[in-house]
Amino acid sequence: MKKIVLFIAIALGLTSCSLNSESDSISCGDTQNVAFKSFTTCNTLITETVESKAIIINSQEKFNATFKPCTPPAVIDFTTTSLVGLFAGQKPSNGYEIKIQSVVETNCEVVVSFYEIAPKAGDPVTPGATYPKDIIAIPKTSKPVYLQRVAQNNEYAIIGSFRGACTGSACQEFYRLDVQKVLRFKDVVYNDYDMAKYGFNALVYKEEYSTFVGGIPTEIVSLKGQTKTFGTPDSHDQGGIYFEWHQGSVVTKIYLDNDDTSDQSTSVISFKKRLQDKIALLKTKN
Structure with missing residues (x-):
């Protein structure tokens, strides 16, 4: 088993947790890529999250309770699609990012790999609270979803x-x-x-x-x-x-x-x- 920084047990009804939690993944069967999509429409939180966290959204009701409405509204078929959102929490300036790098699936789990970026010494930044996030759409699954923190692939x-x-x-x-x-x-x-x-x-x-x-x-x-x-x-x-x-x-x-x-x-x-x-x-x- 490999150590994973986050475990979201969809099958148990848990759809959000801290990015600082830790669990062992199951790792069973061959690995194949998942056809995920970027999601940038209507993705502004009703209340920005100060702490880092991850969420999975599987219903219109959960979506409406999480994100501000926008025009035109996002059209998502939650019978076939789930949204995975990673939120880095409050940062003191621009220059911070959190990005999903890959999504793979085995017979018993889905693993979402992500990385974070912070400004380097000497980088020009603008002070002020920012809330980096990355949201993707994946095919709906009943498998447990693990998040794995990795190095950025350059x-x-x-x-x-x-x-x-x-x-x-x-x-x-x-x-x-x-x-x-x-x-x-x-x-x-x-x-x-x-x-x-x-x-x-x-x-x-x-x-x-x-x-x-x-x-x-x-x-x-x-x-x-x-x-x-x-x-x-x-x-x-x-x-x-x-x-x-x-x-x-x-x-x-x-x-x-x-x-x-x-x-x-x-x-x-x-x-x-x-x-x-x-x-x-x-x-x-x-």
Whole structure:
């Protein structure tokens, strides 16, 4: 058994507890990813929580008693969906975060992994009470839900295809890949690729991340934190391919013309084709 910082026994009717409690998880059967979704609509608490805690909401009545109403109201089918909310409690300034990193399931339990961030020494902050939180929607379950505090994963890639002269949700297709999961970002705005702004759906599909990054050409690896554009992406409505690679604090960004331009080497063109194929594959995954 592994030690978990929090245990929420849904089957026993317990739907909230402190983030400082501790329990042993059961760990039975194979582990698979859970298709969770970010939840940002109508998520302001009626009363902010000063202490850190976690809650699970399984009914409209509990939702109405927990969150302030908003317009338009959130539409949640609680016969198939549960909300999991993590609240870091009152903090003295901005710069604090609490984030759910992954959700996995076995035959007898669900494990939600999360991390917290605090401002580093020297970071500019604005004093004043803040209440960091993160809320997701998961498929409704009768299994016990455990929360596991983990280190933030700073090794991941974002890939995407974009097209300016296009309308509709399929014009900008963006995904985050890491060792645990794949996220499909929602409603990405053209030429604004700060993914922290966007909601997402986590796919059940899991990418072999080490294999993926192992195929990045040396020419791109050597950029190490730079941003580079190949060709003139979307200059004649042909769209483009986006690649962002996080290696700890080093972030490399690439914009690729869909046309095979003269500044694209054979290895870069081959990598671009890999990205195009990967995006096409991820469009078919749940």
